[in-house]
Amino acid sequence: MYKLMDQYLKNDTFSIQKNIVDHSEYTLARSRFRFDDFEAYQATAYSVRDRLIERWNDTHSLMREKDPKRIYYLSMEFLMGRSLLNSIVNIGVKGQYADALKQLGFDLEILVEQERDAALGNGGLGRLAACFLDSLATLDYPAWGYGLRYEYGMFRQTIQDGFQLEHPDYWLNFGNPWEIQRVHTTYPVKFYGHVDEIQENNKKTYIWTPGETVEAVAYDNPIPGYGTKNTINLRLWAAKPSGELELDSFSTGDYVNAVLSKQRAETISSILYPDDRTYQGKELRLKQQVFLVSASLQDVVRRYKDFHSDFAAFPQKVAFQLNDTHPIIGVAELMRILLDEEKLDWVKSWEITTKVFSFTNHAILPEALEKWPLELLENLLPRHLQIIYRINFYFMEEMKKKFGDDLVRLSRLSIIEEGEKKNVRMANLALVSCHTVNGVSKSHFEFIKSSLFKDFHDMWPHKFQCKTNGVTQRRWMACSNPDLSQLITKWLGTEAWLKELDLLLGLRLHANDYNLQEQWMKVRRSNKSRLAAYIQIISGAKVNVDAMFDVQIKRIHEYKRQFLNVIGIIHRYDCIKNMTAEDRKKVVPRVCILGGKAPPGYENAKRIIKLIHAVGDKLNNDPDVGDLLKLIFIPDYNVSMAELVIPASDISQHLSTAGSEACGTGNMKFAMNGCLIVGTKDGSNVEIQEELGSENMFLFGPSAEDIPELRTEQKDFQPVLEFRRVVGMIRKGVFGNAEYFQPLCDTIDGAGDDYYLLGHDFPSYLEAQAAVDKAFVDKKRWAEMSILSTAGCGQFSTDRTIREYAEEIWNVEPLRHS
Ligand code: 8GP
Incomplete structure (x- = not known):
């Protein structure tokens, strides 16, 4: 013991x-x-x-x-960031x-x-997985994460002449002290080949002869909990060529080429796909998914069999959480293992499979739901496709009984999408085979029930749950904002809030206390000085620490509307230019800070980055503007950068068009660090407001329900003059590059239909910004709002989220060291 x-x-x-x-x-x-x-x-x-x-x-x-029930979190992304500080904070030896x-x-x-950051993820979904591991360990759950050990993580971003350049992130160049290679923990993962059907004792069996076998080697990364001995494992798989050469290679005598083709197998785990929202048709991406789930499931089954001689207790010992559609092929893989390797019959295998998997959806866009061309599956995974067909056959039989000849509905429900080119719909496979499907915020939950997965919800409402995301306060407060954390501990008289974030509520009692306010703002100012020093190093710009630091850092995407922010900045610039010297004295100085990576193939996102730079070049060098307005782009935004920027922000912007962000977790990190939120009524902004109170946030614009109608009205919509003036300035070349920016401008006026409703939301956005300026001037009130923002964030810890998953989805208990 x-x-x-x-x-x-x-x-x-x-x-x-x-x-x-x-x-x-x-x-x-x-x-x-x-x-x-x-x-x-x-x-x-x-x-x-x-x-x-x-x-x-x-x-x-x-x-x-x-031998407790264990949770296995299967994810193609774990955006871990750095480990040193987090580890010593968690084990209490900093x-x-x-x-x-x-x-x-x-x-x-x-x-x-x-x-170096371990950037094995693109954004929200990957960072959530990392925060989940921290909470699972801290709450003493018996849990494992399973992912891929990409050799190239998220690309490194540099900026040349305002344009994004992408560079490979070979993060393992100087070794990785945190991992432990398990040379003996390897599993073969099979691809291609053919399946033979054999009749044995009146029973059909299927023998899959693969055309390629790749070895998966385990790399273990210990994840320590905070205030507990519990240290869980993140097992990442790397592809290695399998040791054996197939007989064919010998017989051709082409030994060297045979070895080289083996070597190519290693590419499976070499690169993280940058987020391009759809991966359909990319064979390597599907191979990666199979590689992850096959190695992980073999590992889990092996571990289970160490203790059990049959599979009766499997669902009592194992829970798999599938992080989005990416690992869903695991359903077919577990069926294959149970049927072909463990020789269970179909009914038993299906009963087990449907009891162990649950699935989280993280996106609103239907295109983000993966579909794989049938031909691709047939070639790459012939046995899995047979199994998927059979699952679909039984499912469709059941549905026909229910819906008779409602063919339209049946075709929507089917796992196989018919058409000239057939596809396998991975989300439908998940909905049929997982016992639970969850959304990641209240609004996203409503959306999946009423729209994205409506057909399935109508049939099986009991499968659907809401689990609002969170973030871990250990990394996002204790590690990244140590001074504020100490201050909180001092005023609460305990550091228990690091495990029970609800305790932050205690700060409400002191929010109006002058002493706390003074100490609070002092810490915030020193965080701002640290960021200002960094900005000076990277850009040479000297920014005024007493100006308002106004931040938007996240992946660059049209739906996240960094463009709206830039249009607002140009408008502010234009106003300052046209003011009298007297009026300029009344302007609240701002340093606008943006950061984020554009997906490499996403031209408009790249145009937004260039526009930020072009506008920055203009206004940062304009003597009329001086310190009143600065625009800084921080290149190569990643987890570590967020740890520097968030504690130094006065306001942060979360501007997604209502109804387009599944949840959002950046806003939670900012709010718990006392930064005020300017945001739309979207995703978790709404839930944060419920906790903080509308008087401590700056929400604006329409609600998600209003959006469909607003979109239909776009044809006759004329944006306000100020908006048109700014777009005109960009089009006319006030910031240079007029031609390059045209396609971006076209999305919001002229040929475009302004799908993301920038024009519509602009006036309310300006009102929100005016309210921000007004509030910032009242230092006492601002300090109080900042404290109340932190105080209201008790709900947004992944500890709360993980408890909900554990109790309501996985049915697992903590296992504590005595
Ligand atoms: C993100 C959502 O965009 C974000 O709203 C949410 O907070 C987060 O997931 C965690 O639930 N989704 C993704 O990161 C995503 O879909 N990534 C895939 C492209 C890889």
């Missing part, structure tokens, strides 16, 4: 130092007296990893002893490490910066 005393590594200064220095000498083969910051980071990371491994091993011993390093002549803050 696990006990604290069993811990072999001690956390006093000397033990930590010795451990670090030993790693410098014996792991890195550097001298014990001379190593630089990067080497010190590596040695420190190895020493922290040692501590994680102890906890990890103890956690797994306990799991083996108790102070000890800072001291130990200081005495060795190193600064923890500098070492933390040496680490």
